[in-house]
Amino acid sequence: MPCSRRLLLRVVDHYGHVPGGGMSPLVLGNVTEQHGTQTVIRTPPEASDPGEASPKDIQKPPPLRSMLTRPVLITVASYAMLAFLEMSSLALIPLVWSTPIEFGGLNLSPLSIGLWTSAFGCISGILQFVVFPRAVGRFGLRSVFVAGVAMCAVVFAMFPLENLVLRHSFGGRQNVTSWILILLQLGSLSINKMGFGKCHLRLSEQPVDG
Amino acid sequence: MYISSATPPDMRSLGAVNGLAQTVASIQRTVGPAAADSLFAFSVTNNVLGGNFVYVVLVSLVGVGLYVAAKLPRHAWTHGGG
Numbered sequence: 001m002p003c004s005r006r007l008l009l010r011v012v013d014h015y016g017h018v019p020g021g022g023m024s025p026l027v028l029g030n031v032t033e034q035h036g037t038q039t040v041i042r043t044p045p046e047a048s049d050p051g052e053a054s055p056k057d058i059q060k061p062p063p064l065r066s067m068l069t070r071p072v073l074i075t076v077a078s079y080a081m082l083a084f085l086e087m088s089s090l091a092l093i094p095l096v097w098s099t100p101i102e103f104g105g106l107n108l109s110p111l112s113i114g115l116w117t118s119a120f121g122c123i124s125g126i127l128q129f130v131v132f133p134r135a136v137g138r139f140g141l142r143s144v145f146v147a148g149v150a151m152c153a154v155v156f157a158m159f160p161l162e163n164l165v166l167r168h169s170f171g172g173r174q175n176v177t178s179w180i181l182i183l184l185q186l187g188s189l190s191i192n193k194m195g196f197g198k199c200h201l202r203l204s205e206q207p208v209d210g
Numbered sequence: 211m212y213i214s215s216a217t218p219p220d221m222r223s224l225g226a227v228n229g230l231a232q233t234v235a236s237i238q239r240t241v242g243p244a245a246a247d248s249l250f251a252f253s254v255t256n257n258v259l260g261g262n263f264v265y266v267v268l269v270s271l272v273g274v275g276l277y278v279a280a281k282l283p284r285h286a287w288t289h290g291g292g
Contacts, residue, residue: 091243
């Protein structure tokens with residue numbers, strides 16, 4: 001009577017991973033033992049190089065190339081895109097704000113730029129403490145991340161709007177509308193930073209095989 | 211780990227995946243400000259789309275980012291309590 005058991009091996013690189021299915025136990029294959037006769041080892045169909053994974057190289061870490069599965073690439077790419085957009089907006093804010101109005105800027109003085117950005121730093125830090133856990137609990141991590149990426153569009157769209165308001169205001173002076181737009185911009189940027197909070201939160205967690 | 215619990219095949223590749231993510235993100239952090247500021251200067255100097263070309267490019271990059279982020283699995287890491 002053949003008895004079948006699942007062999008859990010930690011050697012395997014991505015063979016045991018079910019795409020899109022999240023964490024799966026790292027199943028190399030089903031080992032079917034037939035009493036007295038022979039042992040048949042089946043590997044899953046997605047195993048591209050079955051000869052590589054043998055119990056001999058249990059101690060060897062998997063090669064770097066084997067980690068480049070689709071989920072890894074998507075996760076790394078989304079993290080990199082968030083980093084790119086966040087740094088772009090952080091670099092654009094002082095540049096555009098100090099540019100004269102006729103060149104598409106806001107013509108803010110260095111003093112007010114410094115005041116705005118430092119106030120933003122303080123308030124954003126508090127917001128990460130207060131809002132981020134509640135937002136994650138309510139909407140889930142993925143939604144917070146997607147919102148973080150989407151808020152970058154708001155940050156970028158605010159620059160021409162602020163400039164437009166200043167062009168049409170009397171003497172190019174700052175008015176209530178432009179302050180509101182600046183506040184909206186900085187608020188979106190702090191939501192964008194919550195996307196990073198998500199990444200860092202996840203970076204400190206240990207995965208639990210489900 | 212955000213990166214790792216979603217993705218890595220093996221406990222021991224967590225470190226490598228983490229390092230890969232940080233490397234790629236750092237490269238993007240290097241490129242990002244330089245590209246954005248240069249693009250702003252370019253679009254203002256040449257008056258491309260009235261100087262608003264940089265925002266069009268960056269908002270479409272947000273679209274790319276959303277496209278990638280939408281591919282993230284929805285439930286892969288909920289077991290971690292997230």
